[in-house]
Amino acid sequence: MAKARESEEDVKPNVFMRIGLFIKQIIDELRKVVTPTTKELAGWSIAVFIFVVLLMAAVTGMDLGLGKLTLWIFG
Template sequence: MAKAKNSEKAIKPNIFMRIGLFIKQIIDELRKVVTPTSKELFFWSLAVFIFVLLLMALVTGMDYGLGKLTLWIFG
């Protein structure tokens, strides 16, 4: 009992159908995006700015401290 190969083989969509599906999925995802209010945007920007300043201070302190330690060890 041999089955026909056509019924077992899945039809692969051509390149244009795949590109169209991809663009449709992008548009569907973009519809889900929520735009923040100006107040939310300000506070999130402020939080990021403070976080970056703290990281800069941490890296600067480590650089200075490790530099002094290296000079103290190797003179």
């Protein structure tokens, strides 16, 4: 028995229609984006700066500590 042709609901739209739908969805999502206030932006910027400084201090400490340990072991 021959396979019945796909119904109209099962047929995918052509590539140009899918690209158009994708771009429309991107625009719809960008409309939902809320710009932070100056106070929020400053607060998050300071938080990121502090985190980066702490991470740099931790990596520097590990680097110096492991370097001294290596010199102590190997001479």
